[in-house]
Amino acid sequence: MTKALTTVATCELDPDEGLRAVVALRELADRLEDEHVKRAIGLGWSWARIAEALNVTRQAVHKKHSPRLRAAGIDTGRNRSA
């Protein structure tokens, strides 16, 4: 079942709840990104492919995720195809 965005925004939630949900959705997006970048790297995806899928530059995605993945002992591949 889907609802119009304006219905949710104006009829069902007050601004306090709505803004709370916005913050939560940002965190959900961050967490989903972390999980799926980790999986993609595990599957041998290149940083360039991940970057394209996320609509960001390769440098941005590498800078954001490679320290965390390396700290978790995941090979982020110096020789991974750029």
Place this chain on the structure above:
Amino acid sequence: MLERFSRPARDAVKRARDLAAADGAGTVEAEHILLALTQQADRPTARALDDLGMSEAAVRSALAEELTDALQLVGVAVTVAPRPPSRPGRSTPRWGQSAKLALKRAVQVAIDRGHKRIDDRHLLLALGQAEAGVVPRVLRMLDVTPSDIDAALG
């Protein structure tokens, strides 16, 4: 601003940034300061938090529950697991608004109480003063009021 912070307060601030980095958070927020305070086990502030039922594990559970509830508001039905206790990460996230406000309020709390230095207890009192956001909801969830915090700090 940090030059007037005591050593433990500075340690908490640094630790908050490290915890945010380890969590993969884009910004350091008030909840990271709260988690940092729970981790400084040798400090009276951490003991007060423990007495209030706010161990690191309890805070992380409440944070996950808060996030799950907030997502429900817009029909996203996922259960978010608490993040595991984390070790310092390596990236350096920016300071988010809720954390900046907490630091400013800590300075004011110290001034109001006639203290020259800003200590880690002032950070905790400042977190208790937030009116909107994740930390006040987590405090309500754990049934902790600002005056409970004041009393626990003695």
